[in-house]
Amino acid sequence: MRGADELRLAADALPAAARSLHEGGGKMQMAYAWFPDTGRAEVCYLAAPGAGRPFQLWRVSEAGALPSLSDCWPLLSWYERETHDLCGIEFAGHPEPLPLVLHEGAAPVAPPLSPEYPRAAAVDYSPQPPAIPKVLGPDVQELPWGPVVADVVESSQQIFFYLGEHILHHRPRLFFKHRGMEKRFQGVDPMLGMVLAERVSGVGSASHALAYCQAVEAAAGVQVPPRAAWLRCLLVELERLYNHLHYFGMLAEATTLKVGGAEGKLLEERLKQVNGRLTGSRFLRNLLCPGGLRRDLEIPYDFVRMLSGVQREASDYLDNLERTHSYLDRLLTTGVLPRQIAFDQGATGPVERASDLRRDLRRDHPYAAYDELDFEVPTRTAGDANARAEVRAEEIVASFALVFHLVTRLPEGSVRTDCRPEPGSEGLGWCENPRGALFYALHVGADGRLARVKIKSPSFSNWRVFPYTVHDTNMMDFAINQASFGMTVAGCDR
Amino acid sequence: MALWTAFGLGRGQATTSWPRRGGAEAAGQAGVETLPRLDPAKCTDGCSRCAEVCLPQAITLAGADEKMRLNLDLGRCIGCRLCIEACPSGAFTASTSFEYAVRGRDALRRQPIQDQTAGEAAARADVVRRRFRGSLHIRHLDAGSCN
Numbered sequence: 162m163r164g165a166d167e168l169r170l171a172a173d174a175l176p177a178a179a180r181s182l183h184e185g186g187g188k189m190q191m192a193y194a195w196f197p198d199t200g201r202a203e204v205c206y207l208a209a210p211g212a213g214r215p216f217q218l219w220r221v222s223e224a225g226a227l228p229s230l231s232d233c234w235p236l237l238s239w240y241e242r243e244t245h246d247l248c249g250i251e252f253a254g255h256p257e258p259l260p261l262v263l264h265e266g267a268a269p270v271a272p273p274l275s276p277e278y279p280r281a282a283a284v285d286y287s288p289q290p291p292a293i294p295k296v297l298g299p300d301v302q303e304l305p306w307g308p309v310v311a312d313v314v315e316s317s318q319q320i321f322f323y324l325g326e327h328i329l330h331h332r333p334r335l336f337f338k339h340r341g342m343e344k345r346f347q348g349v350d351p352m353l354g355m356v357l358a359e360r361v362s363g364v365g366s367a368s369h370a371l372a373y374c375q376a377v378e379a380a381a382g383v384q385v386p387p388r389a390a391w392l393r394c395l396l397v398e399l400e401r402l403y404n405h406l407h408y409f410g411m412l413a414e415a416t417t418l419k420v421g422g423a424e425g426k427l428l429e430e431r432l433k434q435v436n437g438r439l440t441g442s443r444f445l446r447n448l449l450c451p452g453g454l455r456r457d458l459e460i461p462y463d464f465v466r467m468l469s470g471v472q473r474e475a476s477d478y479l480d481n482l483e484r485t486h487s488y489l490d491r492l493l494t495t496g497v498l499p500r501q502i503a504f505d506q507g508a509t510g511p512v513e514r515a516s517d518l519r520r521d522l523r524r525d526h527p528y529a530a531y532d533e534l535d536f537e538v539p540t541r542t543a544g545d546a547n548a549r550a551e552v553r554a555e556e557i558v559a560s561f562a563l564v565f566h567l568v569t570r571l572p573e574g575s576v577r578t579d580c581r582p583e584p585g586s587e588g589l590g591w592c593e594n595p596r597g598a599l600f601y602a603l604h605v606g607a608d609g610r611l612a613r614v615k616i617k618s619p620s621f622s623n624w625r626v627f628p629y630t631v632h633d634t635n636m637m638d639f640a641i642n643q644a645s646f647g648m649t650v651a652g653c654d655r
Numbered sequence: 656m657a658l659w660t661a662f663g664l665g666r667g668q669a670t671t672s673w674p675r676r677g678g679a680e681a682a683g684q685a686g687v688e689t690l691p692r693l694d695p696a697k698c699t700d701g702c703s704r705c706a707e708v709c710l711p712q713a714i715t716l717a718g719a720d721e722k723m724r725l726n727l728d729l730g731r732c733i734g735c736r737l738c739i740e741a742c743p744s745g746a747f748t749a750s751t752s753f754e755y756a757v758r759g760r761d762a763l764r765r766q767p768i769q770d771q772t773a774g775e776a777a778a779r780a781d782v783v784r785r786r787f788r789g790s791l792h793i794r795h796l797d798a799g800s801c802n
Contacts, residue, residue: 349710356710356735420663427669430683437687441749447688447736455740481658 162602164379164589165207165216172227175206178219179233182208188504188520189230190216192240194223194248195604195613196276202248206230206237207589207600207617212525216589218602226251236507239625247274247343262336262654265289274344274613296322296330308337315650323636331631331639333624338654346614351377351582351603352451354611358601359446361616362652364407367400368594369601370449373614375528376603377451380588381580389453389576390530395567396445397529397592398560403432404595405553405560406475408647412550413482415644416491424478431471439464452580460568472561479554492547496630496642499544506626509619510597511556512646514540515548522593536563546645553647584609594619596648620652674776679751689753690732691739697746698725705747708737730763 170178182189187210194204204227206219221227229252231238241252242261249272252258263269266289271277273284296303307318318334342361346354358373359366371393378385385393410425433443438461440448448454461467482488498508503516513520521538523531539555541548582588582605590601597619606612627646631639673682705725706714713731717724725746727738739747754776755768762768 353708353710353737356733356737359735360733418659420659420666423669424662424666434683434685438685441686441688441751443684443687447734455736481662484658 162218162379162587162589162604163382164376164591165218168217168219170219170221172221172224175219175221175230176228176233179230182210183233185210187211189234189237190598191600191615191617192230192237192244193602193615193617194244194250194274195615196248196274197604197612198607202250202275204244204250205602205615207602209526212520216526218589223250226253228253229255231256235505236622236625239621246272248272249275259292262339264334264336265292273341278344291318291320291332291334293320293332293334298324298329300324301329305334308334317650319639321636321639326635326637328631328634328636328639331628333628335624335650336654338650340655342655343614343616346611349611351380351605351609351611352580354614355449355451358616359444359449361655362618362620362649363444364404364649365400365594365596365599365652367396367445367449368592368599369616370446371397371529372590372592372594372599372601373603374449374451374590375592376588376590376601376614377582378580378588379590380582380586380603380605381451383452383578383580385453385529386575386578387530387572388457388574389578391567391571392454392458392576393449393529394531394534395564395571396440396448397594398563398567399432399436399439400445401560401595402557402564403429403436404647405557406432408553408644409479409482409550411647412492412641412644413488415641416488418482418485418488421478421482421485421488428471428475428478431474435464435467435471438467450577451582453575453577455577457576460571464568465565468561468564475557475561479557483554489547491638491641492550492645493545495546495638496634496645497543497545498626498630500542502629503544503626506629507622508597508626509622510594511549511552512597512623512626514538515552516544517542520598522591522598526591528591530567534563534566546642549645549647582609594652596620596652597622616655618652618655620648620650623648624653674754674780677754677774677776679753682753684751684753686751687753688734688736688749688751690729690734690750691727691736691747692750692752693725693727694746694748695725697744699744699746702743704741704743705738708741710735710737714738726765728764729768730760 187208190207190209192206194202196202202223204221204223208217210217229241238257239261241255244250246260246262266287268285302323304321305318308316316337320332320334321328322330346357355370355373358369361369406425406429410422410429413421413425436445437443498516500517503513503518517540519540524538537559539552541552584605584607586605588603592599599619600617602615604613623646630642671681671683679685703716706716711731711733713728715726739749757763
């Protein structure tokens with residue numbers, strides 16, 4: 162697979178390889194399975210030995226069960242469960258062999274991602290209660306909140322075991338929004354797949370499209386022209402900006418700072434209007450394609466002026482938030498995520514950087530034009546909700562600086578080059594999405610169409626981590642803590 | 656809290672003047688592309704590039720081989736613009752028009768869609784205002800929209 166070094170391993174060599182990665186200071190990123198034409202499934206693990214070093218793809222031909230690696234890399238536990246649900250692969254010794262993606266009561270005729278699964282057939286499903294461990298004790302209450310909840314939020318179910326205000330144990334139940342996006346990619350022309358990638362998570366359209374396009378370009382062995390690389394950075398930084406302003410609007414709203422909530426969302430809207438004027442799309446869609454951009458962008462003459470106005474207002478807004486005691490009181494010491502848990506459970510993005518894990522794909526594994534750009538990667542050590550907010554506040558400052566630099570120094574030239582991945586080619590693409598590390602692993606079939614697209618979403622990673630900051634806390638802090646994480650459900654559920 | 660009260664009062668209203676003043680500029684959406692417009696008369700015989708690139712299968716080509724009848728179902732269209740780029744004869748054009756709410760799903764299956772004029776939009780707003788005397792609260796039941 163282009164974009165990563167490859168290691169072919171036998172199943173019984175996996176535990177030693179996992180331990181060796183750990184001891185070497187590396188990080189496991191994700192795991193998935195697919196079905197090459199050979200008929201036997203192949204399980205792939207993506208490892209990151211270190212910043213500045215190439216990724217590693219470990220490839221294991223499956224014959225029966227594989228050993229679970231969750232004891233060494235707890236973050237793999239969800240990937241193993243997902244691979245079991247969607248590909249039918251067993252992981253021996255898994256600590257929590259429960260359904261994850263397909264809820265209890267789902268009965269597919271074959272593993273949904275396998276070639277035997279009849280195309281466009283609905284999965285037989287009769288709802289069963291979730292298979293979760295019960296918390297026993299006198300007076301312990303159980304509250305399954307959702308999946309339909311008030312206000313305009315995505316559907317998920319939050320299960321609490323609690324006593325009065327005290328949350329004993331929390332479990333998020335996701336995948337109500339599972340749309341089978343990875344299956345939808347199968348059979349699609351690689352030159353059209355970015356349209357699907359843009360719609361996996363609506364607020365991550367540009368970053369998903371970028372990671373996808375870079376995977377196709379890796380498979381085809383193609384480099385985009387410089388102007389395209391710079392414009393791509395511009396688009397994903399603009400995406401980071403509106404997402405982060407939305408985040409502050411939601412966070413202020415969660416602390417019942419109504420005017421603060423409205424202002425954050427208004428600033429988000431202003432940025433979306435800037436996007437609309439620049440690209441024709443508020444969500445920065447319909448621009449990226451394998452090989453570069455589908456059309457060139459002309460920077461409007463008043464673009465810098467417009468954006469400077471928003472930047473000044475955003476700066477005042479963040480200053481005002483920082484002076485508001487009622488808001489700060491709710492964030493300081495709330496939802497503390499210790500560094501070791503953040504590492505073990507796979508936290509990513511501003512969430513991990515607020516817990517002293519200094520990782521950012523733009524700097525550690527540069528893509529597009531990031532190796533030519535200077536920018537800050539803010540971190541904090543407190544790991545509380547306030548730290549997660551402060552990291553994003555500084556990222557807003559850094560992104561504005563990047564955007565101004567990018568538009569004023571755009572190279573001339575074409576924005577697109579030929580890109581045709583060969584049948585049987587494979588590529589890895591990645592992007593630091595506003596919520597964290599996003600990967601697309603792509604396999605082109607013998608017919609030249611997509612055979613498998615695996616999407617590693619940062620929200621999938623962070624939803625796994627989130628309960629560790631909720632157990633043994635209180636009901637009043639829950640919504641604020643959740644807002645401080647800033648995850649999507651669509652990205653996680655796909 | 657005086658800080659935010661003063662701030663909020665100073666900011667005033669953020670609501671736009673649409674549809675009293677019609678068009679994208681009044682709604683703050685200048686430049687935002689909506690769904691493509693179709694001129695079936697420009698469709699070239701024997702070409703099916705638009706249908707081939709349309710992932711949601713919003714574009715259909717029906718009829719015998721001499722003159723294909725081209726149709727765009729706006730209810731399926733996701734506005735990805737691939738048809739605009741694929742068509743060699745300009746049958747699809749980009750549009751920034753968004754004032755074409757219809758009463759039923761069926762009205763989106765056939766082209767052309769008629770845009771409201773600014774006058775029609777304002778007249779409709781007056782009806783709402785008279786009947787509901789102020790704001791119209793639309794209940795939104797979320798089945799899974801993105802934030």
